[in-house]
Amino acid sequence: MTKKQEVIPSMIKNQRLVQERRQQIVEGAVRLFIEKGFHKTTTREIARECGLSIGTMYEYIQSKEDVLYLVCHYIHSLLLEKLHSISSHHLTAKEMLSSSLAQYFQIMDELRPYVVLIYQETKSLPREQMKLVLAREEEITLFFEKMLVQGIEDGSFQIPVSSVRLTAHNIVVLGQMWAFRYWALRKMYTLEEYTEKQVSLLMIEILNKG
């Protein structure tokens, strides 16, 4: 698993403490960012929320944007962790995929505010940190890509290889869509209805040639 948060230097020597306090900072910050967005949250508020003084907080980061990076990293960790713990000891590749999709949609529902946050605030990161975050976003696509390739290799799926990556992107986006278009979709479907319809559409896409 990726662990690039050491990119950010700290004034504090004790590494265990750095880990601990940064966790505090992230957990406080993520609440505030979800509630009022990155730019409308002040450093003082973050410090208060995570129980540190403003001075202490700055011993563990270099800038406010570092906090945003830590938050994005944290969200992707949550997401990738949940994704990789998707249970997949089913029989057929087809069953495995459709079950994975349903579980993925469930995760998107649980992490709805986090997904929206990533979508809206990644662009506020400095170039270099933004690249790191987008790279982790690609890991999600890769997860489904691998699953599709496996199904193609054992003959279960019929998608042409040239469409695998796009199909993976489609899966990822249709899941995230439940988060970032929730304001409209909630009026029409429950998560279960949404999942059922989208999964069956995706299965057609995957089984019916591409």
Place this chain on the structure above:
Amino acid sequence: MTKKQEVIPSMIKNQRLVQERRQQIVEGAVRLFIEKGFHKTTTREIARECGLSIGTMYEYIQSKEDVLYLVCHYIHSLLLEKLHSISSHHLTAKEMLSSSLAQYFQIMDELRPYVVLIYQETKSLPREQMKLVLAREEEITLFFEKMLVQGIEDGSFQIPVSSVRLTAHNIVVLGQMWAFRYWALRKMYTLEEYTEKQVSLLMIEILNKG
């Protein structure tokens, strides 16, 4: 067409002037917002960019957020205008739909930075103005919904009525995806390749039952 921008009061009496100057403001602001985002753009920069003094600009708006609302409104106008001018004097409903989809994807490509801007900054609007913007976003979905319903009524499409709205959302999102995941998709496909693949997938979704 919707024309709710009169929601924002102005100090200036001459309505023609209000229209004109607000157009100036929007065109300057949209450039800056795309380049550096709403929060990192200052009111002074907007005023300079659109050729007004800061004082004059404030005669035509009440707050910086008003500018964001005007910008969102402007982008949706552009978008809806282009959408409704999609040529549709084809023969079959099927041909009409696939051609419309291709033209829609083309529009998403042209307006790529605008689409991303709307996605990322709508949340910075005050509640009331946000609702107005989201309502206009739904108009886009409605456009495709109507087209689908028409195809169902004349027997060309087989989607169940309960899936029409979702399919419309899927169309809209797969188009917007070309904008907000361009950083990844550009590495794999040209617009033409992307269009061809997504349109054929959507046509399967629409013709093959749902």
Place this chain on the structure above:
DNA sequence: CAAAAATGAACGAACGCTCGGTCAATGGAA
């Protein structure tokens, strides 16, 4: 000239970040 529009200096609040300093814990010398 009266009314409307344009101006930009000025304002006060709030921002991100710093830095001189406190203090409990540690450990070597006496």
Place this chain on the structure above:
DNA sequence: TTCCATTGACCGAGCGTTCGTTCATTTTTG
């Protein structure tokens, strides 16, 4: 054991700056 020098985490008042916004004044218009 006592003493004191050293360390490193913690603190928050305050710095310099910048922000969105206002309004007394000037300029333009009809």
